[in-house]
Amino acid sequence: MKKRLGIISLFILLFIAFIVIWNFSYKKGLEEAYIPIAEEVPVSTIPSEKGVFARSEFALEYLNMPIDEEHQRSLATYYDNRAYPGAPPSIPHELLKGERGIGGKACLQCHQNGGFVEKFNAYAPVTPHPELINCRQCHVAQNTQTLFTDTNFAEIHPPKVGVNSALPGSPPMMPHDIQMRENCLSCHAGPAAPKEIRVTHPERINCRQCHVPDIRELVDTEIFTRTNTHQNE
Ligand code: HEC
Ligand code: HEC
Ligand code: HEC
Ligand code: HEC
Structure with missing residues (x-):
């Protein structure tokens, strides 16, 4: 009798062990095979290329944003507001009431992430440098719409x-x-980007992987010859 009980309880134990192990492996199988690497290993960037990723969290939104044809900027209007290409643009709109400060949050509320501003009937361009909070050190308000007098400064042509x-x-x-x-995406993506340079692929994120700076030196390719037709006479 004892022997029989021993065998039965051994089988019961084996059966329970089988159920526990089978249950465990079944649950494991249900877990997702995907291991989120990014959460565990911090993605390192080359310090000088960090800015490229500054707005990459919005890349997919930019990709899916419809183009608002009615309120697009063009490069012509873009350059119009700058003394020369690369110069700080002047502030083309009225400053909000009591806005006597240096800028900072007063400006960043619209210029940090952009968006449509009913009052100015335009999309606010995103600033490439939200960290330079003393905005009005470089950006001056437009007090007049015309030049006081014509100048003969040579125009610098943009590339x-x-x-x-x-x-x-x-x-x-x-x-x-x-x-x-x-900060590539600040100028090249979104509804305030001039239409000629609005990127078709904001989602590629690492812009400098494919786009290199143009560092070709300007070299003379022509040999100068005097066009003096009287020389041999
Ligand atoms: C209520 C939102 C709002 C606030 C606040 C605001 N801006 Fe603007 N800003 C705009 C919009 C919209 C435009 C685009 C205007 C246009 O295209 O006609 C613009 C245009 C500009 C431009 C021209 C950009 C370019 O590429 O030509 C500059 C510079 C600028 N703002 C600076 C500032 C500064 C500095 C402040 C703070 C003193 C400020 N803005 C506050 C909405 C705002
Ligand atoms: C040290 C000077 C300086 C400061 C401070 C500064 N900016 Fe600028 N900003 C510039 C220059 C220069 C450009 C033109 C950049 C270019 O074309 O490469 C520019 C461009 C811009 C543009 C146009 C971007 C585009 O589409 O070309 C906006 C908008 C702008 N700044 C907003 C701001 C705001 C808002 C602040 C404050 C938070 C600010 N800036 C602080 C110098 C400055
Ligand atoms: C301050 C705004 C601004 C920023 C930031 C900026 N760009 Fe530009 N980009 C321009 C403008 C404006 C042009 C048109 C030519 C010019 O005026 O320099 C241009 C032209 C280009 C072109 C040439 C497009 C063509 O069709 O020939 C490429 C490529 C480009 N940019 C890539 C980049 C990359 C990559 C970055 C980031 C490292 C970047 N840009 C950052 C404003 C900007
Ligand atoms: C995998 C390579 C690759 C990456 C990454 C990449 N580009 Fe491009 N880009 C291209 C190619 C290729 C073209 C030419 C497309 C054509 O002629 O049809 C181009 C064209 C452009 C143009 C000209 C206008 C257009 O869209 O055709 C701009 C501006 C530009 N890229 C900016 C950017 C910016 C900003 C980023 C970062 C968000 C970026 N690119 C990332 C390969 C890349």
Whole structure:
């Protein structure tokens, strides 16, 4: 009798062990196979290229944003507001009441992330440098719509766009410096970006992986010859 009880309880124990182990492996199987690497290993960036990623959290939103044809900026209006390409643009709108300060939050409420401003009937351009909080140190308000007097300053022409690719379809070189232009998406994506330079692929994130600065030196390719037709006479 004892022997039989022993065998039965041994089988019961084996059966329970089987159920426990089977249950455990079944539950394990239900867990997702995906391991979120990004959460555990911090993604490191090259310090000088950090700015490229500054707005990458919005990249997918930019991709899915419809284009508002009625309120697009063009490069012509973009340059219009700058003394020369790369100069700080003047503030083309009235300053809000009591806005006597240096800028900071008063300006960043619209210029940190942009968005449509009913009052000015335009999208606020996103600032590439929200960390330089003394905005009005460099950006001055427009007090007059016209020049007091004509000047004969030579115009500095901006680099051309659409002609910077080595081959048709290859990534164009950046025709501009990277200093103060590290934060690519601030100017190249979203509804306030001038339509000629609005990027079709904001979701590619690491812009400088494919786009290199144009560092070609200007070299003379022509040999100067005097066009003096009287020389041999
Ligand atoms: C209520 C939102 C709002 C506030 C506050 C605001 N702006 Fe603007 N800003 C705009 C909009 C919208 C435009 C685009 C105007 C246009 O295109 O006609 C603009 C345009 C500009 C531009 C021209 C950008 C370019 O690319 O030509 C500058 C510079 C600027 N603002 C600076 C400032 C500064 C400095 C402050 C703080 C003193 C400020 N703004 C506060 C909404 C705002
Ligand atoms: C040290 C000077 C300086 C300070 C301070 C500064 N900016 Fe600028 N800002 C510039 C220059 C220079 C440009 C032109 C950049 C270029 O074209 O490469 C510019 C461009 C801009 C633009 C236009 C971006 C575009 O689409 O080209 C906006 C908007 C702007 N700044 C907003 C601000 C705001 C808001 C602040 C304060 C939080 C601020 N800036 C502080 C110098 C400055
Ligand atoms: C302050 C605004 C601003 C920032 C920031 C900026 N750009 Fe630009 N980008 C421009 C403008 C304006 C042009 C048009 C040519 C010019 O005026 O320099 C341009 C032109 C280009 C072009 C040439 C497009 C063509 O069709 O030929 C490329 C490529 C480009 N930028 C890539 C970048 C990358 C990559 C970054 C980030 C490292 C960047 N840009 C940051 C304003 C900006
Ligand atoms: C995987 C490579 C790659 C990456 C990463 C990349 N680009 Fe491009 N980019 C290209 C190619 C290729 C073209 C040319 C597209 C064509 O001619 O159809 C281009 C074209 C452009 C243009 C010209 C206008 C257009 O959209 O065709 C701009 C501006 C630009 N890229 C900016 C950017 C910015 C800003 C980023 C970062 C968010 C970026 N690119 C990331 C490959 C890349």
